[in-house]
Structures are given as structure tokens and as C-alpha cells.
Amino acid sequence: MTDATIGFQSRDANQTRDADPSRDRNGAGSLSTPASDRVSDPAQVAELGRLLSNVTFVQAGAWLAGFFRRDSHASVGTDLAIPGYRDPCSDVPIPDWPWPERGTQTIESLDRFAAAGLLSVNRGVPTGSSADLRFVQTALGRELLPAFPLFHYRNGERLVERFPALPGAVRGLRVLDAGCGFGTYSVFLASLGAAGVLALDYDEDRLGRARLIAAGLRAKCVEFARGSVEALPIADGGVNFIFCRVVLPLVNHERTMSEFGRVLSPGGQALLMLHAPRYYLNMIKRLAPTRDRMREFVYGLLGLAGGAAFDLFGREPRWRLISGPFHLLYERAGSFGRLAARHGLSVDFWQQGVPKPYVWLRRSPAVPAVF
Numbered sequence: 001m002t003d004a005t006i007g008f009q010s011r012d013a014n015q016t017r018d019a020d021p022s023r024d025r026n027g028a029g030s031l032s033t034p035a036s037d038r039v040s041d042p043a044q045v046a047e048l049g050r051l052l053s054n055v056t057f058v059q060a061g062a063w064l065a066g067f068f069r070r071d072s073h074a075s076v077g078t079d080l081a082i083p084g085y086r087d088p089c090s091d092v093p094i095p096d097w098p099w100p101e102r103g104t105q106t107i108e109s110l111d112r113f114a115a116a117g118l119l120s121v122n123r124g125v126p127t128g129s130s131a132d133l134r135f136v137q138t139a140l141g142r143e144l145l146p147a148f149p150l151f152h153y154r155n156g157e158r159l160v161e162r163f164p165a166l167p168g169a170v171r172g173l174r175v176l177d178a179g180c181g182f183g184t185y186s187v188f189l190a191s192l193g194a195a196g197v198l199a200l201d202y203d204e205d206r207l208g209r210a211r212l213i214a215a216g217l218r219a220k221c222v223e224f225a226r227g228s229v230e231a232l233p234i235a236d237g238g239v240n241f242i243f244c245r246v247v248l249p250l251v252n253h254e255r256t257m258s259e260f261g262r263v264l265s266p267g268g269q270a271l272l273m274l275h276a277p278r279y280y281l282n283m284i285k286r287l288a289p290t291r292d293r294m295r296e297f298v299y300g301l302l303g304l305a306g307g308a309a310f311d312l313f314g315r316e317p318r319w320r321l322i323s324g325p326f327h328l329l330y331e332r333a334g335s336f337g338r339l340a341a342r343h344g345l346s347v348d349f350w351q352q353g354v355p356k357p358y359v360w361l362r363r364s365p366a367v368p369a370v371f
């Protein structure tokens with residue numbers, strides 16, 4: 001576990017260790033991989049960096065991630081004729097496999113994914129042609145694969161085009177990526193010239209992958225910390241910008257927004273991605289009699305019920321399923337604006353008409369009185 005040290009005044013980082021372990025219920029499923037399965041060989045890290053810096057490889061990684069997310073025990077040969085998978089966890093489509101099926105580029109690229117430790121290669125399958133012997137399976141590092149679509153989403157989101165104020169809001173300043181996941185946005189924010197990015201997440205496995213990806217990309221100024229957004233290990237006014245993408249719907253809003261208000265410097269800004277009611281409605285509409293779809297249906301219902309409780313009565317129910325307790329809410333401009341105002345934050349922008357709206361917040365210059 002790394003505590004915040006460079007450029008971020010740390011509150012007691014240890015205090016967050018027992019804080020609310022709210023976890024992503026909408027992500028890629030189980031993320032617990034034995035430490036022995038992690039890519040740690042420097043050559044693999046370097047290969048991973050080379051793959052991530054090439055858009056075509058990122059697209060291929062996105063395709064494979066979608067494939068294995070749908071069928072986690074599958075293997076892939078060189079016959080990649082299946083057109084574009086859709087990642088069920090995102091509204092961003094995964095591109096088609098970018099090379100000709102059975103082409104040498106396909107064989108080489110599968111080998112390179114294997115060399116980076118993202119796939120395992122089984123050369124022992126007796127199938128006839130030498131090309132067909134190169135089957136890849138999900139065994140090693142399969143949970144790294146979701147990092148590829150995240151990169152793809154990041155590019156697809158065109159954040160700088162959509163928010164021209166973003167580079168100016170982070171350049172030369174201290175940034176918190178709250179609930180960083182695989183850290184792809186942390187690296188992106190660092191690339192905009194932030195003086196330092198603190199990438200914080202509660203999930204150790206995700207942080208492990210985030211460190212690996214940041215190393216592969218030779219990211220500078222990104223520091224990782226395990227902690228909860230509900231009890232940030234950061235001093236008052238310790239950051240100038242908070243980026244928080246699809247984390248708030250999963251955690252206690254009052255505590256988290258109180259922390260955001262506390263750690264943002266006066267005049268600081270924040271860009272959050274939230275869940276609109278239609279995000280959960282879409283989950284319900286996709287109902288099909290499969291286990292995964294049933295789970296989505298239940299989460300859709302809980303998200304709507306949680307959001308309504310918050311929106312109408314200011315209550316934040318905590319659900320409990322077999323996997324443990326969790327929050328799940330939607331946000332709407334009115335009740336969210338009032339919540340933000342209670343913590344010295346105002347809403348400058350609210351994206352309309354999308355399942356996952358971006359919201360831009362600003363910390364009032366004067367610290368509000370606390371009684």
C-alpha cells in the first residue's frame with residue numbers, strides 16, 4: 001500500500017483502511033487475482049507499454065476483453081470472424097478485431113498479447129496447421145484486459161474537446177482521481193500537465209493493475225494510494241481538482257461530498273461522472289433469463305430504488321446481497337445540487353440526456369462556516 005507522499009499533504013492514511021469498502025457492482029466482475037498471476041516481469045511491463053501506446057493494439061485488446069468478459073473460459077484461435085463484441089458493462093461499443101482473420105498480423109498480435117502476459121498461449125493443441133497451434137486463453141492476466149476498453153473509452157470520450165477548460169483546470173496543479181480503478185484516467189490527467197495526480201482506490205487488485213499500466217506507459221507524477229473516497233487521506237484544501245468517474249453512485253454521497261468539499265482548495269474544481277435514472281432503466285430493459293442479466297436486473301431495481309430514496313427523501317439505503325453491503329444510487333440535478341451546496345460546492349454544468357452524465361463542480365472561494 002502506498003500512502004500519499006509527493007505533493008499531497010497526507011491526513012492519516014491509515015484511518016481509511018477500515019472505512020467503507022464499497023465496491024464497484026457494475027464493473028468487470030471478480031477482480032481478485034492471485035499475486036502470482038500478475039504481470040511483474042519488466043519485459044512484460046515494457047511490452048504492455050508498447051501495446052498500450054498503439055491504437056490498433058488497444059482496439060484489439062478491447063475486442064479480446066469483450067470476448068473474454070462474455071465467455072471467460074474461452075480460447076481464441078486465429079479464426080476471428082466474429083464481428084464486434086459489445087462490452088456489456090459500458091455504453092461504448094468495442095471495435096471489430098482490427099486485423100484480417102488468419103493473417104500473419106493476427107498471429108503476431110496474439111503472440112504479443114501473450115508476451116505481455118495478458119493471455120496465455122497453448123501451443124499443445126493438435127489442430128493441424130502451425131497457425132492454428134497458437135491458441136490463446138484467458139488464464140494469465142485475464143483481468144488486465146478490461147484496462148484496454150477503459151483506454152478506448154478514454155480516447156472515445158474526447159474529454160478535452162468536450163471540456164476545453166479541463167487542461168487549464170489541472171495544468172501545474174494537484175489532482176485527485178477519486179476511485180481511479182485501472183488508473184487510465186489518472187495517466188491521462190497527468191498527461192495534461194498536472195503537477196501531481198493522486199490515484200486513489202479502495203480495491204488493491206485494481207491499484208496493482210493501475211500501477212502496472214502507469215509503469216508500462218512511463219507515466220510521470222502519478223502516485224497511488226489505497227483509501228476510501230468517504231475518508232480521504234488528504235489534508236484540508238490539499239488538492240485543486242478532483243476527477244471522479246462513476247464512483248459516487250456506489251458510495252455514501254453525504255460523506256463523499258463532504259470529503260470533496262474539505263480537500264478541494266478554495267476555487268478548486270471537480271469533474272464527476274454520475275448515473276442518471278435511465279442508466280438503471282436500461283439495465284432493467286435488457287432483461288433476459290440468464291444469470292448475468294438477472295443480476296443486472298436486480299442491480300437496476302436497487303439503483304432506481306436507492307436513487308429515489310436519495311432524490312425524494314435524502315436517504316441513502318445500503319443494500320446487502322451475498323457479495324456484501326453496498327450503495328447504489330442515481331443522481332438528479334436538483335437533489336444533487338442541494339447536496340453539493342451543503343458542502344460548499346456549486347454545479348457549473350450538468351450533462352443532459354445521457355445515462356452517465358458528466359457534472360462540473362466548483363468549490364466556493366470562501367470556506368463555509370461549520371457549526
Ligand SMILES: C[S@@+](CC[C@H](N)C(=O)[O-])C[C@H]1O[C@@H](n2cnc3c(N)ncnc32)[C@H](O)[C@@H]1O
Pocket residue numbers: 020021022023024026027150178179180181182183184185200201202203206227228229230244245246247250251
Ligand atoms: C466503475 S469503477 C470506475 C473506475 C474509474 N474511475 C474509471 O472510470 O475507469 C468504480 C471504482 O470505484 C472504486 N471504489 C468503490 N468504492 C470506493 C470507495 N469507497 N473508495 C475508493 N474507491 C472506491 C472501485 O474499486 C472501482 O475501481
